Amino acid sequence: MGGVEWGELGALMLRHLYLAGVPLLIGLAVSVPLGWLATHVRWLGPPLIAGTGLMYTIPSLALFILLPLVLGTQILDDANVLVAMTIYAVALLTRTVADGLASVPGHVRQAATAMGFGELRRVVAVDLPLAVPVVAAGLRVAAVSNVSMVSVAALIGVSQLGSLFTDGFNRNAMGPIVVGVLASVVLALLLDAAIALLARLLTPWLQKGVPA
Amino acid sequence: MNALVLTWQWLTDPASWTGTGGIVDQSLAHLLYSFLALVVAALVAVPVGLWVGHTGRGRWLAVNAAGAVRAIPSLGVLFIAVLLLLPRLRGELAFVIPALIVLVLLAVPPVLAGTYAGVQATDPAARDAARGMGMTGAQVLRQVEVPGAMPLIMSGLRAAMLQIIGTATIAAIVGLGGLGRFLIDGQASRDYAQMAGGAIVVALLALGVDLVLAGVQRLVVSPGLTRASPGH
Secondary structure, three states: OOOHHHHHHHHHHHHHHHHHHHHHHHHHHHHHHHHHHHHHHHHHHHHHHHHHHHHHOHHHHHHHHHHHHOOOOOOOHHHHHHHHHHHHHHHHHHHHHHHHHHOHHHHHHHHHHHHHOOOHHHHHHHHHHHHHHHHHHHHHHHHHHHHHHHHHHHOOOOOHHHHHHHHHHHHOOHHHHHHHHHHHHHHHHHHHHHHHHHHHHOHHHHHHHOOO | HHHHHHHHHHOOOOOHHHOOOHHHHHHHHHHHOOOOOOHHHHHHHHHHHHHHHHHHOHHHHHHHHHHHHHHOOOOHHHHHHHHHHHHHOOOOOHHHHHHHHHHHHHOOOOOHHHHHHHHHHOOHHHHHHHHOOOOOOOHHHHHHHHHHHHHHHHHHHHHHHHHHHHHHHHHHHHHOOOHHHHHHHHHHOHHHHHHHHHHHHHHHHHHHHHHHHHHHHHHHHOOHHHHHHOOO
């Protein structure tokens, strides 16, 4: 297809999914405690949200190049891309998780406390499930932007779908570039749909028309 | 640690900063391209966004454009633009024009979405009151909806500018000047210190521009709105 073998395309797509997807999971795991801190420690909230948000301002190519300095890795190491994408995910998700936790109605929280739920149990069993729609919306944004951003790593030689862009450009061939763009968009849409579906499955009460 | 020392040496070497192709020169070029792209994008997107928000027509476009563009890999679009336009243009322009077109195209959706959402977010009571006072549609737009939309217009512009500065860095691969040159040329000559030094300057520039725009946002948003809408 477009001068690209199916086997090669599949392999590049899998690498792309790995480089964009794994950081989403790690980013979410980091953002949940950060978002909780931002909503529960009053003086920490604004600087934490602003600070994580600022990390998003660093252009992706610059971050890929700078991380070897900080991590002591080689420039071609996948770890640079994984860490950079995790940073962007945390930058987007910390605010989202904080917004999600803040959206839980106060009376719901009080009811859980009155039933004897401790802080940790209430956050895990009540606050987070109710925050799923807001968190999922942020996660979908992070997923789509991660997938499109990973392709920049082709410029420093880390192979994924973006490699089709540089290959095509160097050979003056439009085919591989178009195939790469389409495959990247398809991957972003699939990841987006998967998160939307997962959020639906995690919030069965929203589908039955029962108010949260 | 060696790479760190070399990068520091590159950054503190006066020769890296001065002259044609120095850090000062390339920073100015980067800022020039970026602001040019932002201004063109704003000239297109703000009026359209206001119109969509005011009339409610074309809402689907405004809502979905920003999301759709986020999914499109800018590096691929840049290469496609260059390959398409290369045979039609000459010399350096053959690379600069497609790069600028791509920067503008990437910046339009976030500004459009921000402007539209801003008009939509204007307090309906304020809009009704303005109409009740006998204001015409144009007056409502200019005196109520535009000021009310300002916080979201500005966040749209800031998001667009970050996108532009980052993508202008990438566009060095097709010959655009600016700070991306250090990253791309450094890699071509296997000079990691130059790449990393350039990357630090780009990161600081992006941060600085965002802070300046945050300051502008404070100035242009009516003080009456900053208290009413926390989170902006």
